[in-house]
Amino acid sequence: MLKKILKWTGRTLLVIVLLALGYYTKAYIAIGNRKSKVYPVTPVKLDIPTDSATIAQGQRLVTTKGCNDCHGKDLGGRVLFEQDGVGRLVARNLTKGKGGISKDYSTDDWVRAIRHGVQQDGTPLIYMPSAGFNKLSETDLKAVIAYCAQVAPVDRVNPPSEIGVGATIMADLGELELFEAEKIDHNAVPPLAVREGVTADFGKYVSQICTGCHKPDMKGTPGEGGTPDISSTGKSAGWTDEQFFQTLRTGKRPDGTELKAPMPWQMTAAFSDTEMRALRMYLKSI
Ligand code: HEC
Ligand code: HEC
Known part of the structure; x- marks a missing residue:
């Protein structure tokens, strides 16, 4: 009798393990596809001003839009979250220093990242909240880029973002939003400028x-x-x-x-x- 029970318990466990593996394989493939999807975006052509008033406005926006919270005051980037079995989220070093991304960056690349949430090759950035920046006016976007592009180089080599087992499952279940590029209307045309006021x-x-x-x-x-x-x-x-x-x-x-x-x-x-x-x-x- 006991032998029979043990045999059945063993079989049930085996079935559970196989189901879990099956689900994880499905989730892993789905997230892999979403991560490697190429978004054919056409970045708006911008002339970036270099005057001090624009750069000052950009510096203010980089604080009030939260860029500093994640990328650091010096924009040198940092690890936002890291846990074994879950994954690692890293805000990149935006400067031209060692480990920075902007040495060979064009204005188009800045627009792609900030407005569309995708990187140079068109695949989505992980956990970069571009859906909140997508409707930034052209004037504000230019100021942000003007400031970021001239910021002092910071030598900091951060590890890459990694979607581990935990993050894969959470993202697949919709508990964690990893790719904001999915939420963005890439053809929307934000305003050229907005009228500031208590409205x-x-x-x-x-x-x-x-x-x-x-x-x-x-x-x-x-x-x-x-x-x-x-x-x-x-x-x-x-x-x-x-x-x-x-x-x-x-x-x-x-x-x-x-x-x-x-x-x-x-x-x-x-x-x-x-x-x-x-x-x-x-x-x-x-
Ligand atoms: C990254 C996520 C995040 C963003 C972005 C964010 N919030 Fe929050 N906010 C939270 C969370 C989480 C709490 C609850 C904090 C707690 O439990 O103490 C909160 C709490 C608040 C509260 C307190 C509400 C209450 O009933 O106690 C206010 C007000 C608020 N947020 C306003 C804002 C405004 C305005 C913005 C945009 C300018 C904003 N938040 C952006 C996550 C966010
Ligand atoms: C909630 C945190 C967070 C905020 C706020 C944030 N970022 Fe990011 N950003 C990230 C993460 C995480 C990545 C790295 C994504 C990856 O590894 O795929 C990133 C990547 C980038 C990149 C890299 C693009 C590339 O091609 O490598 C740029 C540029 C960027 N962010 C600019 C900004 C700017 C400008 C702001 C403010 C307007 C901002 N970010 C606000 C988290 C954030």
Whole structure:
């Protein structure tokens, strides 16, 4: 009897292992295909200004769009996440130093990466949140590139991003977004420039970088470890304007609790008064 049970337990285990292997093989192939897909994008032709006002504007945007959060203050790149069995996410060294990507970079390559989320060969960048930068106005995009292209070289050789077993499964199940190029309308034509002002329109423009986490409707994702609703139906809509600004500037809510990672409040802390007020106006309107 015992022998029979053991035999059956063994068989059941074997079936489970085979099913798991089958699923993993399927996921591995699917992710491999998505990673090697070539996006035939046509980068918009841009003349990059080199005047100091544009570079200063670019420096500000690199902070307020979060580039510094991932690529570092010096844009030399860093490992964002690394765990055995899961994988490694690495924001590349954007400078012309040793290990940097921009020594042989053209303006087209910058546009491809920032606006389309793809690299020189047209395959998608991993975990680079380009969907939030895709609608940057041409003027703002030029300023970002102008600043990045002249930044001081940093010698830092970072290891490459790697999609391990864990990341493959999470990405296949839709729990982890690895390729933002998939979400982008590559034929969209963003505005040449946007009118800055305390308007819901400008607030919507500013809020594009929040959509990756808080979702396009700003209602977030429910449940443990999710992202809160920051639209008019969220808790933050009940705060006063001052409390809302304070929270995004200091990383502390009115009740004293801290905004935990990955909420990039160092990025929102650099927002101008106009950007904050416009953002607030837009979030309360939806
Ligand atoms: C959430 C983190 C994050 C933010 C924010 C971010 N990046 Fe990245 N970026 C990455 C990662 C990760 C990679 C590497 C992708 C890979 O390994 O495939 C990357 C790659 C790049 C590349 C490399 C392209 C190539 O061809 O090798 C460029 C250029 C770039 N980012 C520019 C920017 C700029 C400009 C901003 C701000 C407007 C920005 N990034 C914001 C994470 C980020
Ligand atoms: C990389 C993901 C990410 C991005 C991008 C992001 N957030 Fe968040 N945000 C979060 C997470 C996660 C939390 C919850 C943090 C916690 O649990 O303490 C949060 C919390 C908040 C809160 C507090 C809400 C509450 O009810 O407590 C506000 C307000 C907020 N975010 C606004 C913004 C705005 C505005 C932007 C864009 C300018 C933005 N966030 C961009 C992930 C993000």
